[in-house]
Amino acid sequence: MTQDELKALVGQAALAHVVPGELVGVGTGSTVNHFIDALAGMKDRIAGAVSSSDASTARLLAHGIRVLDAAEVTQLPVYIDGADEIDGRGHMVKGGGAALTREKIVADLAERFVCIADASKQVAVLGGFPLPVEVIAMAAPRLVRRFAALGGSATLRLKADGQPLLTDNGHPLLDVRGLQITDPLAMEAEISQWPGVVTCGIFARHRASLCLLGTPAGVQTLV
Ligand code: 5RP
Numbered sequence: 001m002t003q004d005e006l007k008a009l010v011g012q013a014a015l016a017h018v019v020p021g022e023l024v025g026v027g028t029g030s031t032v033n034h035f036i037d038a039l040a041g042m043k044d045r046i047a048g049a050v051s052s053s054d055a056s057t058a059r060l061l062a063h064g065i066r067v068l069d070a071a072e073v074t075q076l077p078v079y080i081d082g083a084d085e086i087d088g089r090g091h092m093v094k095g096g097g098a099a100l101t102r103e104k105i106v107a108d109l110a111e112r113f114v115c116i117a118d119a120s121k122q123v124a125v126l127g128g129f130p131l132p133v134e135v136i137a138m139a140a141p142r143l144v145r146r147f148a149a150l151g152g153s154a155t156l157r158l159k160a161d162g163q164p165l166l167t168d169n170g171h172p173l174l175d176v177r178g179l180q181i182t183d184p185l186a187m188e189a190e191i192s193q194w195p196g197v198v199t200c201g202i203f204a205r206h207r208a209s210l211c212l213l214g215t216p217a218g219v220q221t222l223v
Pocket of ligand 1: 029081099100103
């Protein structure tokens with residue numbers, strides 16, 4: 001099976017975790033796109049969705065799924081999203097799709113985080129995938145030096161035209177290579193309190209309650 005077929009498999013399997021009659025939190029990325037397409041088949045049995053990006057909102061609306069603003073919602077039973085890396089305890093690196101800030105906000109509203117990922121995302125130790133960090137632009141040079149002190153090499157994420165990529169919130173992103181994230185909770189806490197960091201792409205406080213991992217042998221459950 002191709003990686004995309006594995007993503008489609010878990011996108012479909014995630015429907016079993018959507019609570020009928022309730023809202024569902026929806027992440028961002030190619031795996032979530034498969035989930036959104038599958039969710040369209042049960043759109044009349046949910047109250048609507050809370051989205052983590054402009055891209056996911058557009059896809060949900062195109063399917064006729066009602067989208068509520070996160071600010072209107074006090075609680076969600078479940079948030080469903082992909083990951084760039086996930087370890088055996090459900091700690092994740094996220095933000096490859098630049099949506100990490102809204103993803104963490106919507107995940108924070110949810111009782112459960114169901115991660116959907118193809119098997120290539122499973123790792124023993126986080127850090128092989130460059131860690132995305134959304135930052136305030138004026139702090140970027142200082143933050144690059146802070147990451148260097150941790151052994152990481154941080155670079156500004158650029159668009160194809162060479163200009164800095166900006167998130168849906170209008171901020172640039174650093175991608176940090178070379179970090180060995182052996183204590184995800186501690187590193188998330190440390191980086192998150194540096195002035196100028198908007199959101200760190202380590203999801204340890206908001207780790208997955210459950211991961212549906214797409215493998216050639218079928219959907220396996222992690223965590
Ligand atoms: C977006 C994310 C995505 O969940 C992550 O990048 C995985 O994406 P994909 O499902 O396309 O592999 O964190 O910010």
